Amino acid sequence: MFTxxxxxxxxxxxxILSSGVVTGPxxxxxxxxxxxxxxxxxxxxxxxxxxxxxxxxxxxxxxQALQKAGKSTTDVSFLFGGDLINQDTGTSxxxxxxxxxxxxxxxxxxxxxxxxxxxxxxxxxxAPLVLAGTASHYAAIEKQFRYPVEYGAQRPPxxxxxxxxxxxxxxxxxxxxxxxxxxxxxxxxDHGIKDPYNMGGAMAPAAVDTILAHFNDFQVxxxxxxxxxxxxxxxxxxxxxxxxxRQKEHPMPEAKFQDCGLLIYDDAPEAMSGASGTGCSAAVxxxxxxxxxxxxxxxxxxxxxxxxxxxxxxxxxxxxxxxxAHAVTLETKGGLS
Amino acid sequence: xxxxxxxxxxxxxxxxxxxxxxxPKRPLGMNCLKAFLVGGFIxxxxxxxxxxxxxxxxxxxxxVADPTVATLIFIAVLLTGFGVYDKFSQFSGGGxxxxxxxFANAMSATAIEYRSEGYVLGVGGNMFKLAGSVIVxxxxxxxxxxxxxxxxxxQWEGM
Numbered sequence: 001m002f003t004x005x006x007x008x009x010x011x012x013x014x015x016i017l018s019s020g021v022v023t024g025p026x027x028x029x030x031x032x033x034x035x036x037x038x039x040x041x042x043x044x045x046x047x048x049x050x051x052x053x054x055x056x057x058x059x060x061x062x063x064q065a066l067q068k069a070g071k072s073t074t075d076v077s078f079l080f081g082g083d084l085i086n087q088d089t090g091t092s093x094x095x096x097x098x099x100x101x102x103x104x105x106x107x108x109x110x111x112x113x114x115x116x117x118x119x120x121x122x123x124x125x126x127a128p129l130v131l132a133g134t135a136s137h138y139a140a141i142e143k144q145f146r147y148p149v150e151y152g153a154q155r156p157p158x159x160x161x162x163x164x165x166x167x168x169x170x171x172x173x174x175x176x177x178x179x180x181x182x183x184x185x186x187x188x189x190d191h192g193i194k195d196p197y198n199m200g201g202a203m204a205p206a207a208v209d210t211i212l213a214h215f216n217d218f219q220v221x222x223x224x225x226x227x228x229x230x231x232x233x234x235x236x237x238x239x240x241x242x243x244x245x246r247q248k249e250h251p252m253p254e255a256k257f258q259d260c261g262l263l264i265y266d267d268a269p270e271a272m273s274g275a276s277g278t279g280c281s282a283a284v285x286x287x288x289x290x291x292x293x294x295x296x297x298x299x300x301x302x303x304x305x306x307x308x309x310x311x312x313x314x315x316x317x318x319x320x321x322x323x324x325a326h327a328v329t330l331e332t333k334g335g336l337s
Numbered sequence: 338x339x340x341x342x343x344x345x346x347x348x349x350x351x352x353x354x355x356x357x358x359x360x361p362k363r364p365l366g367m368n369c370l371k372a373f374l375v376g377g378f379i380x381x382x383x384x385x386x387x388x389x390x391x392x393x394x395x396x397x398x399x400x401v402a403d404p405t406v407a408t409l410i411f412i413a414v415l416l417t418g419f420g421v422y423d424k425f426s427q428f429s430g431g432g433x434x435x436x437x438x439x440f441a442n443a444m445s446a447t448a449i450e451y452r453s454e455g456y457v458l459g460v461g462g463n464m465f466k467l468a469g470s471v472i473v474x475x476x477x478x479x480x481x482x483x484x485x486x487x488x489x490x491x492q493w494e495g496m
Contacts, residue, residue: 049453148450152426191352
């Protein structure tokens with residue numbers, strides 16, 4: 001149901017039946033290890049290219065979600081997903097294996113919540129079983145956007161590390177206590193940041209814009225949420241978002257405002273300002289956050305995946321970085337207002 | 338519409354200022370010092386290799402440069418292949434990029450990266466992706482300096 005200026009409410013309360021999270025070795029060293037379903041100890045994941053490895057991450061995340069729900073790929077009515085490799089091939093090739101009707105999306109690192117918003121919409125409209133997911137791979141995405149992995153360029157302190165992970169959620173009309181109730185689709189926001197090593201800084205205003213639009217559309221605020229979690233703003237992006245909230249005269253309590261990109265690696269020095277990549281928000285939201293909702297540690301969460309809509313071509317042509325954020329409300333049935 | 342555009346551009350300016358203010362400053366002084374020390378250390382290794390070749394084999398001061406550079410390139414490529422060169426570089430920045438080892442790293446890292454696209458279109462086609470600039474602008478700079486050198490030495494000879 002269309003609500004406010006840019007939001008959906010889901011009156012049938014589509015639920016997250018199950019989810020799957022698979023990661024690479026570096027993520028497994030982080031504090032969220034126990035929330036992952038499967039961990040690969042080699043970046044190649046038994047494939048001969050990193051691009052194929054990313055495809056496997058997506059396939060395996062979907063398989064894990066299906067297995068947990070006791071479903072098979074033939075039960076899936078739609079698959080929503082996308083990634084950061086050219087022309088979305090990472091996800092499209094996985095969709096070839098999964099063999100379900102497929103919507104290929106591009107929202108950069110906002111893809112996880114873009115997909116979940118659409119999946120909830122599809123279930124709301126009567127689809128029986130919908131998959132939403134995305135994956136990213138450190139080496140494949142570095143190759144796509146930056147320098148070769150082994151090239152010795154020094155990264156500035158604002159740089160972020162792409163997560164090697166795939167995350168997928170299985171959405172159905174009923175069968176679980178965690179439901180998707182609302183979503184707000186972001187506008188493209190560009191406040192003139194040009195540095196591709198400062199994605200968090202570029203994305204922060206988009207996150208703030210979407211969160212405030214969400215509050216406005218549903219007449220709610222941060223007090224209605226136990227946690228507002230952004231996708232991959234990193235250290236600098238999170239601080240800038242908090243400052244931007246203050247500038248917008250809507251200060252945000254710091255403890256409630258977390259970032260997936262800061263949770264997944266803890267303080268690992270290789271991560272610099274934090275994690276990034278489409279798999280970052282997918283792995284944390286479909287892993288830890290869903291677990292916390294199931295266990296009752298959290299009642300209501302606003303997951304805000306943030307994406308930088310640039311390409312290597314646009315930043316070489318000195319364009320600034322347009323960004324987007326999509327917000328999805330996840331709640332427990334017990335906590336429904 | 339005009340109003341909303343000017344409001345957005347004001348916001349953009351405001352945000353840029355905040356972002357500039359809050360961005361952690363790059364440790365320029367420390368980076369320079371590390372680059373100087375590590376770069377210098379690589380040169381010391383080069384010097385030792387050079388002395389070793391001159392003492393052990395029949396090289397003189399003019400002929401020893403080639404095998405010395407070749408040895409340094411070999412070490413840099415090996416370290417790149419083992420996946421540790423980029424880790425040194427994160428520490429030392431320009432110190433590992435500027436010497437000949439940096440050039441070897443740029444070529445070999447790219448060759449490794451694009452190996453999955455095959456030898457011709459992948460390795461061959463991409464190997465100079467980063468190093469190509471160095472060759473192009475190195476040649477241009479050498480040309481300009483060469484002309485200046487020629488003019489200056491001609492004049493002195495004429496005096």
